[in-house]
Amino acid sequence: QVQLVESGGGLVQAGGSLRLSCAASGSIFSIRGMGWYRQAPGKQRELVATITNGGSTNSADSVKGRFTISRDNAKNTVYLTMNSLKPEDTAVYSCNAEIVEYSGGYYYSKSYWGQGTQVTVSS
Numbered sequence: 001q002v003q004l005v006e007s008g009g010g011l012v013q014a015g016g017s018l019r020l021s022c023a024a025s026g027s028i029f030s031i032r033g034m035g036w037y038r039q040a041p042g043k044q045r046e047l048v049a050t051i052t053n054g055g056s057t058n059s060a061d062s063v064k065g066r067f068t069i070s071r072d073n074a075k076n077t078v079y080l081t082m083n084s085l086k087p088e089d090t091a092v093y094s095c096n097a098e099i100v101e102y103s104g105g106y107y108y109s110k111s112y113w114g115q116g117t118q119v120t121v122s123s
Contacts, residue, residue: 009117022095
């Protein structure tokens with residue numbers, strides 16, 4: 001079994017910063033892409049940023065220049081550093097990882113989600 005555990009959410013004033021972490025554990029052979037998504041009340045979940053196992057990144061236009069995604073492959077952890085936070089960044093942030101597992105002589109990949117962490121930005 002694989003688990004993704006997020007941490008680092010909280011309440012911050014507009015203009016402030018937060019750093020989210022998401023650590024994967026369990027029967028992991030390797031991790032391919034990792035990413036952060038968010039869902040605000042009454043809205044659909046949206047992509048925030050993704051990072052490949054080689055370090056290539058992609059991010060939503062709304063967070064470019066403010067948010068940075070990074071990962072530590074040795075720790076199976078992905079981070080989201082959020083600067084210049086705005087009230088519209090308020091949402092539940094969830095991490096996602098495509099994880100390769102080995103079982104019964106076979107390798108297979110599966111997408112996992114964390115439980116989500118609340119980020120609230122006050123004006």
